[in-house]
Amino acid sequence: MRWDEIYVESAAAEFGESQTGEEAVTEGLLPVEEWEKSRQRSVSVSTTRAAPELAVAAGRTALARSGRDPRDVGLLIHADCWYQGLEFWNTAAYLQDRILGHDDCVSYELRQMSNGGMSALENAAARLAAIPSTKAALVTTGDRFASPAFPRWSTDRGLAFGDAGTAVVLSRTPGPLRLIATAAYSQPMLEGLHRGDEPFLASGSESGVLDLVARKKGFMRGYSSEEVTTRNEEGMMSAVRSCLAEAGSDIQEMAVVIVPFFGARLSQFQCLGPLGIKPEVTLQEFGLTVGHLGAGDQAAGVAKLLEDDTLKSGDRVLLVGVGAGFSWTCAVLERS
Structure with a gap:
């Protein structure tokens, strides 16, 4: 989808305290070779x-x-991956009340795993384009991967999970970044990578410690690694190619490419290699200090770019969202 006059006005990220990889190894949270x-x-x-x-x-x-009046915000979408602190309640309504403090707003929670923030951004742009009375939209993400239920350093291989909240304000008023294009793609056959062969439970209270490595092993008993790798790569590249085509751009023209904040080796295998880009054009060094933020990697990256203020007018940025399921949403932004 090619967008006209949709802008990112601002972005922000809120982090917790820093836990080093060395500390994690010392405390026995992951093997030194994985670190x-x-x-x-x-x-x-x-x-x-x-x-x-x-x-x-x-x-x-x-x-x-x-600089917006909270009453300008007519849409709030909250994306997340993990436990939001309570069962059976409305997280988006809580955010609407605590951030905006008014009733004249549509708010809802979107669950598309780590692709949720990017999917929410595209959905927010669609509402801004379709309903002129919506002056601005707020997209938030929030995840806290707390132990013991979620062993952030070892539940999966090749990445560690970090806690953060993020937010992006979008509107039709010219801002520092213009949304040029978005595209999405899905490959639902891969949903089992995060389900494995585990049975469905009656309630979350029956769950034990999350082990994504075991779930993936369960799924892979029925599929070859070559098939899964090919489908994963083709899915991401389909979304990227469509987005770049809509934007009339080539990936080599991108000043920055924000991919998920995976570990260095996994990022090279799943993202940088297929995209044909170097780590230097990404925010990999930043990601290696905060971890994979669930649905918030791309928004946190945008916030950092705006805070650092290193983009020149006309520079373009490619955002690549990847979520379990599997789904991909990409966006091209341009510095005003």
């Missing part, structure tokens, strides 16, 4: 704030940076 492969220097760990509280903090900061 050496990922080169994950540290991750963000929230010891006191739940995921929605991190999202509230990021949302308030992004709104303040935009």
Whole structure:
């Protein structure tokens, strides 16, 4: 989809405290060889704030940076991957109340795993384009991968999970980044990679410690690694190619490419290699200090770009979202 006059006005990210990879190895949270492969220097760990509280903090900061009156925001979409602090409640309504404090807003939670923030951005752009009375939209993400249920350093291989809330304000008013194009693609045959051969349970209270490595092993008993790798790569590249075609751009023209904050080795295998790009054009070094932020990697990356203010007018940025399921959503932004 090619977009006209949709802008990112501001972005923000809220982090916890830093836990280093060396500390994780010393505490027995992961084997030293896995740490050496990922080169994950540290991750963000929230010891006191739940995921929605991190999202509230990021949302308030992004709104303040935009200079917007909260009543301008007519849409709030919250994306997440993991536990939001309570069962059977409305996270998006909580955020609407705590960040905006008014009733004249559509708010909802979107669950598309690590692709959720990117999918929410595309959905927000669609509402802004279709309903002129929506002056601005707020997209938030929030996840806290707390132990013991979620062993952030070892539940999966090749990456470590970090806690953060993020927020992006979009509108039709010219801002620092213009949304040029988006595209999405899905490959539902791969959903079993995160389900494995585990049975469905009656309630979350029956769940034990999350082990994504075991789930993937269960799924792979019925598929070849070559087939899964091919489908994964083709899915991402389909979304990327469509997005770049809509934007009239080539990936080599991108000043920055923001891919998920995986560990260095996994990022090379799943993202950089297929895309044909070097780590230097990405925010890999930043990602290796905060960890994979669930649905928030791309928004946190945009916030960092705006804070660092290193983009020149006309520079383009490619955002690549990848989510379990599997789904991919990409976007091209241009510095105003």
